[in-house]
Amino acid sequence: MKGSALNHASGSHLGPRDSDELTPLLELQLVEAYRDGDPDAMERLLRGYQGRVYAVCYRMIRNPEIASDLAQDSMLRVIQNLSSYDGRAKLSTWIIRVTMNCCFSHMRKQKLRNHSSLDAIEESIGQMQRSGEPQPDDRIQQRQQSESVQSAFQALDPDNRALLVLRDLQGLDYQQIGEVFEIPVGTVKSRLFRARAALREAVQMEQDQQD
Template sequence: MNEEQLVGRARSGDIEAFEALVSEYDGRIYNMAYRMLGNPEDARDVTQDAFLKAYSSIGGFRGDASFSTWLYRIAKNVCLDVLRRRSRRTVFSLDDPMETEEGELDRQLAGELPDPEDALLDSEVRDAVKDAILRLPPHHRSIIVLRDIEDLSYEEIAEILEIGLGTVKSRLYRARSALSANLASLELFHHRGVGPGERREGQ
């Protein structure tokens, strides 16, 4: 049975069909949630929540987008809800200078990142990359995760985030630049001479 048929059956209340869809996508949704939120507990909750929401609202799914896009959108919203709830605990400081000002990004981009193959993504580096993602603001984090972790096309991303293709392009560029700045400022790479101290010099 193909996906369309499964979705059709699920819409008419066939639990087994829906469960087949769950088995198809739970890994991807979990992975996305994990990268968005940074810990297995939240990822688990989000996955469960997203599928339950999908189940109870599948009647409203009209097939304008693909099922996976629709599911990702739900999951993204659940993730953002979690982030928002978290933000109530850790308050943003509005007066902090922006970390991602244009000039700083450009300077950063001109700097050197170590060769990923040299660094051989060992667990330390993986943790560092993970942290670097988690330091991005939500709108950057979600686009990076959808593109570079979940490997979705620009078009799919546009539908999931409900933004235009042009915005996908520019936001992704900014997100990657910010991430590259985050990576470069990590302890790990200090010996390469791109520590945060140097970045602040020009301000």
């Protein structure tokens, strides 16, 4: 039944596609229905989350084929471990936690520190600009700045990369990120501050080398 639900929802791969609209109440109803033996409930949950799961994997890995495989692995883990979901966190938060663990596991095995998400980091730079924090030297040409940002992001450790992706790209609030990492909100804020500081420092070093 588990394999059937995954295959029906995704075909041969989980990739970028539109997700079904799921409300928190409907999610809980589907979870209970699946636990009661309804395979269609799991299929609906998978359809509802596969787009978001793929997006997280792609932003972390920056490789469509690997991201698709990781998304499928993530959803398989969701199926296998749904019985352990206790409802204390939102289902979306729990699924993202499972997804991030899959990404971290893959990165540790493959040492994929160079598959960066330039889009996510450029969004982080945008966050810095809107908050009035120090900016990369605006005299640098756009192409050079993008290269500097990408290189700087490659130097970030996976945890910092994940924080920036979840906050600036996926739009999770501090509470949700705390639930993903199982850390207090205050710790999320301090780690996110350090992640952005590390990014700014790395970008500046890259630009200094180009001058």
